[in-house]
Amino acid sequence: MYSVEDIPGRVTSMYPALAGSVALPCRMLKVPFLARLPGEIGAGTTCDAIVSNVDFAPTFLDLAGVPIPSYMQGRSARGTIAGQVPGDLPKEAYHRYWMHKDESHNAFAHYGLRDHRYKLIYWYNDDLDQPGAHPSVDEQPEWELFDCEKDPLELFNVYDDPAYAEVRAEMTRKLDARMLEIGDIPEHRPFGAQ
Numbered sequence: 012m013y014s015v016e017d018i019p020g021r022v023t024s025m026y027p028a029l030a031g032s033v034a035l036p037c038r039m040l041k042v043p044f045l046a047r048l049p050g051e052i053g054a055g056t057t058c059d060a061i062v063s064n065v066d067f068a069p070t071f072l073d074l075a076g077v078p079i080p081s082y083m084q085g086r087s088a089r090g091t092i093a094g095q096v097p098g099d100l101p102k103e104a105y106h107r108y109w110m111h112k113d114e115s116h117n118a119f120a121h122y123g124l125r126d127h128r129y130k131l132i133y134w135y136n137d138d139l140d141q142p143g144a145h146p147s148v149d150e151q152p153e154w155e156l157f158d159c160e161k162d163p164l165e166l167f168n169v170y171d172d173p174a175y176a177e178v179r180a181e182m183t184r185k186l187d188a189r190m191l192e193i194g195d196i197p198e199h200r201p202f203g204a205q
Contacts, residue, residue, distance in 0.1 A: 052093045052094075059127070061102065061126070061127070063105070065085035066085040067085070069086050070088045072087070103125060103189065105122070110141065111138040112144065113143050113144055119134050119150060120134070120135055121134040122135075123155075126182075129156065131183065131186055132156075134150075137152075137198060156168065156182065
């Protein structure tokens with residue numbers, strides 16, 4: 012098996028501030044994952060299911076025949092990469108970067124959700140008193156929503172576009188549900204909260 016998440020300091024893209032892939036541009040979320048498992052994965056098999064990096068460890072344990080601990084996040088992607096996508100496989104990937112303006116990346120704190128077409132990001136821009144993070148000076152929280160099918164380079168934030176109101180609401184509900192599911196603490200008001 013082979014995968015590449017990032018090469019800190021060597022990633023070059025139109026997002027130079029994001030070298031090290033601490034943020035959510037589509038090109039940083041779509042990484043190669045190659046596997047060879049004769050008898051289980053047919054030659055030339057491809058899969059477009061969303062698999063998160065938290066699924067790697069459970070997958071490796073599963074392939075090694077080792078029980079997956081109940082406290083471990085993620086799930087084995089063994090069947091998924093072999094072309095047997097389970098019906099309950101999440102249709103979105105969640106991401107959070109909480110080290111606001113740390114020395115290595117100088118990236119703003121954020122989290123978000125990506126499905127096959129849309130990406131929702133909340134830049135909460137707060138160090139949350141975490142060691143190694145730096146306080147905001149004047150960065151305000153901000154939402155971004157991208158239609159990665161129509162705008163693969165993510166140049167146009169459509170969060171406030173009325174044509175995307177339903178998408179924005181649905182993606183926010185999905186984000187809230189995922190955060191609740193994994194026990195992450197939102198820095199935004201959950202959808203529909205007063």
